[in-house]
């Protein structure tokens with residue numbers, strides 16, 4: 001049983017833990033946010049007990065001490081298009097079962113009472129055991145965000161053996177075909193994508209959306225990679241979409257929970273979808289061709305600036321990193337500089353990780369060594385160790401100072417490179 005906080009509410013009111021906290025505890029996963037449902041209380045009861053109302057459309061409150069979310073049991077009816085077009089009904093007569101019925105998946109519709117009993121009217125425990133993501137009722141289709149949530153839960157749970165129930169997938173396909181996914185705001189799409197990228201199997205997010213025929217609406221630039229061949233000598237998986245999946249999963253393995261690395265991994269090869277058919281399966285210039293789709297995707301989703309920047313760098317520079325052993329010290333210096341790696345040292349470490357995910361995100365090559373990552377980090381460290389003060393001490397200023405600093409850094413890279421060979 002998950003311990004419950006003491007109730008501040010009258011004895012006639014019941015408080016239940018619901019949703020992700022119950023699901024994750026039953027799966028043995030680390031606890032996240034806790035969400036509570038309150039049955040038999042009015043808005044006034046909540047305010048009198050010191051809760052603070054936060055929901056504009058929904059009767060949601062924050063606990064005065066813990067800050068955790070408490071929502072009055074409610075029903076919802078679809079009113080208009082999109083994710084927010086609902087009429088909400090909450091009064092002390094709404095039952096726990098009514099509230100659980102409006103929820104997305106059976107594994108999210110299990111409640112725990114204050115004394116530790118599980119209330120499971122829709123077979124969520126059975127579906128947890130069967131490792132099945134299944135909708136609670138046909139009202140599932142009323143919220144298009146649920147297509148993305150299904151895909152995101154698969155990213156989080158696929159490694160535990162979860163699959164999407166066939167009937168649920170059919171509903172997801174209908175929702176995608178209805179065009180309603182286009183009503184989702186960029187913020188919601190990004191939120192679910194970022195959660196998927198922080199999960200153990202981001203590839204399951206892409207595969208689930210593709211199975212629902214939703215990927216071409218949600219991430220058209222990524223969808224376009226499927227069916228594009230690569231040279232089998234370099235890419236035994238051949239299909240570029242498959243490569244993208246493998247790279248995202250490898251990024252999740254190398255940098256668990258890091259959506260910055262994950263997003264750059266997702267974007268690094270978007271240019272391959274734009275290779276002229278006559279040139280396939282070669283992809284000359286895909287680093288340059290990738291810039292436009294990476295920019296378009298990042299702007300549409302309104303990703304954080306840091307995500308866009310790293311994704312663009314990974315897109316442009318990944319081939320340079322792969323062949324770092326062949327680059328002259330001055331070229332390595334300029335690569336680091338293009339990444340702003342002297343002012344933002346973390347960039348280089350991140351780029352090295354994305355490039356390693358790219359190399360090892362190929363069929364059968366997951367365990368192959370990638371010494372280039374260590375090279376890049378070592379050469380960067382050597383260049384960083386050059387002290388500007390020593391150069392300034394020689395009386396140099398302005399462009400002469402810049403020239404001397406660049407030269408000293410190139411020499412440091414050359415020395416470190418010689419030590420690595």
Ligand SMILES: Nc1ccn([C@@H]2O[C@H](COP(=O)(O)OP(=O)(O)OP(=O)(O)O)[C@@H](O)[C@H]2O)c(=O)n1
Nearest residue numbers: 019020021032033035102103104108109143145
């Ligand atoms: N579009 C949505 C959003 C939420 N819920 C319900 O509200 C609960 C809480 O939502 P949220 O915190 O977004 O998801 P969790 O399942 O708790 O997952 P997470 O671990 O990401 O918090 C869900 O479990 C689900 O019962 C839903 O049915 N439909």
Ligand SMILES: [Mg+2]
Nearest residue numbers: 019020033035
């Ligand atoms: Mg939650």
